Amino acid sequence: KLSIQIISKQVKSILGLAPVCGFQSLAVLSRGVSFSPRQVASDASFHSVSFSESDHPRVLITGGLGQLGVGLAKLLRKQFGKYNVILSDIRKPRAHVYQSGPFIFSDILDYKNLCEIVVNNRILFSNFALLSAVEEANVSLARDVNITEMHNVLDVATEHGLRLFIPSTIGAFGPMSPRNPTPDLCIQRPRTIYGVSKVHAELMGEYYHHRYGLDFRCLRYPGIISADSQPGGGTTDYAVQIFHDAVKTGNFVCNLRPDTRLPMMFIDDCLRVLSMRTYNISAMGFTPEELEQEIRRHLPDLQVAYETDPVRQAIADSWPMVFDDSNARSDWGWKHNYGLPELIQTMLNFTGSNFRMLRAN
Numbered sequence: 001k002l003s004i005q006i007i008s009k010q011v012k013s014i015l016g017l018a019p020v021c022g023f024q025s026l027a028v029l030s031r032g033v034s035f036s037p038r039q040v041a042s043d044a045s046f047h048s049v050s051f052s053e054s055d056h057p058r059v060l061i062t063g064g065l066g067q068l069g070v071g072l073a074k075l076l077r078k079q080f081g082k083y084n085v086i087l088s089d090i091r092k093p094r095a096h097v098y099q100s101g102p103f104i105f106s107d108i109l110d111y112k113n114l115c116e117i118v119v120n121n122r123i124l125f126s127n128f129a130l131l132s133a134v135e136e137a138n139v140s141l142a143r144d145v146n147i148t149e150m151h152n153v154l155d156v157a158t159e160h161g162l163r164l165f166i167p168s169t170i171g172a173f174g175p176m177s178p179r180n181p182t183p184d185l186c187i188q189r190p191r192t193i194y195g196v197s198k199v200h201a202e203l204m205g206e207y208y209h210h211r212y213g214l215d216f217r218c219l220r221y222p223g224i225i226s227a228d229s230q231p232g233g234g235t236t237d238y239a240v241q242i243f244h245d246a247v248k249t250g251n252f253v254c255n256l257r258p259d260t261r262l263p264m265m266f267i268d269d270c271l272r273v274l275s276m277r278t279y280n281i282s283a284m285g286f287t288p289e290e291l292e293q294e295i296r297r298h299l300p301d302l303q304v305a306y307e308t309d310p311v312r313q314a315i316a317d318s319w320p321m322v323f324d325d326s327n328a329r330s331d332w333g334w335k336h337n338y339g340l341p342e343l344i345q346t347m348l349n350f351t352g353s354n355f356r357m358l359r360a361n
């Protein structure tokens with residue numbers, strides 16, 4: 001307990017955080033959760049510590065400088081307060097991100113450092129990952145980042161009674177899964193290391209929930225489209241890059257076949273659903289050709305060439321074409337706000353004004 005309090009003081013001073021409820025809850029944590037899945041007897045059974053809902057949770061977003069993290073931090077800071085949401089990554093943040101709230105360096109592979117940081121947080125939102133195409137190019141790195149870190153995060157979250165959210169993906173399905181539509185529960189035999197690590201994460205999270213009472217949640221996202229961050233090496237990233245290239249040069253080279261249908265979602269819809277449990281969620285689906293035609297209604301001079309990348313194409317051909325999110329829609333009323341026309345209008349507004357700003361500077 002003593003060492004946890006000392007660490008949390010360091011964290012508090014590093015982050016410049018007001019004490020809020022951190023020390024209070026830390027005491028509860030250190031009394032209530034004196035076990036670790038790295039230490040427990042195999043027949044033990046535990047439940048996580050529960051907290052008063054009136055307390056503001058502290059949130060740590062790991063891998064937070066990627067496509068999802070920055071937008072998520074903005075949303076959660078509105079809800080929980082600026083200093084209760086900590087972004088972390090191993091990259092240097094851009095100035096406006098650094099100034100927008102607490103940011104710390106954190107390598108998710110460093111278990112001890114992770115423990116130090118999370119001891120006074122209630123939710124650990126785990127956002128790290130490399131994306132599908134990048135992972136296929138470096139399986140060993142993918143294993144470290146998506147599997148070893150998952151074990152680290154599970155253990156830290158269980159040991160300290162944190163709630164844990166891990167985003168999963170359409171990539172958790174494979175060629176043997178029904179692809180049109182893909183339901184919540186069906187055979188999952190992905191052929192990518194990305195998919196294998198995500199199925200592992202889903203199953204480990206559920207196992208820790210049943211075994212140790214960890215409050216684990218997981219949503220399977222389609223390809224996410226956002227304007228304020230660069231694509232991170234995913235198979236669905238063509239649908240982000242096309243907007244940047246359409247606005248900047250009017251030319252785009254697509255690395256998927258024109259008829260490759262995949263489920264997609266605008267980032268704002270993706271961030272709205274974070275409080276729910278394990279479900280498929282989706283918004284729209286399109287092929288590169290359909291996207292190209294719709295963008296051309298706004299930018300008639302757009303030229304698109306197709307130079308299919310065999311790695312990405314093989315991945316896309318094994319992923320769901322239509323993601324069945326009817327359970328999410330009927331169980332808790334999930335409803336997307338952005339269809340294809342709204343997505344295109346919003347992305348062109350964002351990328352167009354960013355580009356004009358860059359050109360003016």
Ligand SMILES: NC(=O)C1=CN([C@@H]2O[C@H](COP(=O)(O)OP(=O)(O)OC[C@H]3O[C@@H](n4cnc5c(N)ncnc54)[C@H](O)[C@@H]3O)[C@@H](O)[C@H]2O)C=CC1
Nearest residue numbers: 063065066067068107108128129167168169221223224232
């Ligand atoms: N972007 C998408 O379309 C979708 C994303 N997801 C999931 O959402 C999560 C976040 O995805 P994105 O933000 O798109 O990823 P991204 O690739 O844009 O960002 C990942 C971030 O993790 C950081 N990172 C890498 N190694 C790290 C390490 N050792 N320690 C700490 N940080 C490290 C990188 O610097 C990067 O900022 C992932 O788990 C991904 O699988 C799921 C479905 C769709």
Ligand SMILES: CC(=O)[C@H](N)C(=O)O
Nearest residue numbers: 131132169234235236
């Ligand atoms: C759908 C995803 O998980 C991601 N965007 C990728 O293409 O790898």
